[in-house]
Amino acid sequence: MKIDIERIKVDETSRIRKDIGDLASLAQSIQQVGLINPILIDENDTLVAGFRRLSACKNLGYKEVEVRVVEMGGDELKMLDAEVAENFYRKEFTPEEILSTERRRQEIEEARRPKGVFERFWNWIKALFRSDPKPEVEAAPANPAPAAVPQEPAAGAEAKEDLPPEEIKESEEPSASEPEPASEPEPEPEPGPEPEPEPEPEPGTETTQTPPSPPQPKTAEIIEKDGVRHIKWR
Structure with missing residues (x-):
């Protein structure tokens, strides 16, 4: 409700806030958008909270102001707590909020x-x-894991299954055309003891050599068999 601004009584001796600060910005805000938060008074028209707002309205020349009446019953402690709660628990705008505003x-x-x-x-x-809505791009389905393909036996394996065990064993032996694995080099034989030199004949001694025996003469024997002559040497 609205009451005459002169009816509101202010007990400055019991109030905590003495310095009301600069009221220019507050008065400009009230002039543009009006008094958003009503002034709080008790049943005896004594100011409980809103001293700065009341002072700004007086500076603007308002005759009436919007007020809200609360029953205090003359309890000074309750009125003190109401003044502290209005000024102490309010939160100022952050720099980001001011920039956004x-x-x-x-x-x-x-x-x-x-x-x-x-x-x-x-x-x-x-x-x-x-x-213009953007066309929705359907997500490509994930590539499924490739199924295991059964491996077909080789032609040679099928042929071996039809052969008897003896022929399979022979076919498994390495053929002559296949290169044999390289054999490890044989270790070189260790050098043996050097042969002792033959003793030289002492001077003054003669060596006698046995002359070779003359060759024995061979005899030929003529053998006739089935009308064919054969010569057999003895």
Whole structure:
């Protein structure tokens, strides 16, 4: 509800906040959007919370202000807690929130600004492209693991199955055309003891050599068998 601003009583001796600070920004906000949070008073029209707002409204020349009445019953401790709660537990805006507020303000002001024909047409073109839905790209199915392909036995293996065991054993032996594995080189024989030289004959001694025996003469024997003569030497 609204009451006459002069009806509100302020007990400055019992209030904690003495310095109200700069009220220019607060007064400008109240002038633009009005008094958002009503001033809190008790049943005797004594100020409980909202001293800065009340001072800003007086500076603006307001005759009436919006108030909210709470029953305090003259309890000074309760009134003290209400003043502390209003000023102590409030949270200020962070720098990011202040920047976001200013950006949002510029967007709203830009949307309200009157635009010419060309600018409206250009905005319509941009909105058309922004609203164009992008085609959905279906995800390619994952490549399934290739199934194991049964291996067919080789032609030679099938032929071996039809052969008897003896022929299979012979066929498994290495053929002559296949190169034999290289054999390891044989170790070289260790050199044996050198032969002792023959003793030279002492001087003054004669050596006698036995002359070779003359060859014995061979005799021929003529054998006739089945009308064919054969010569047999003896």
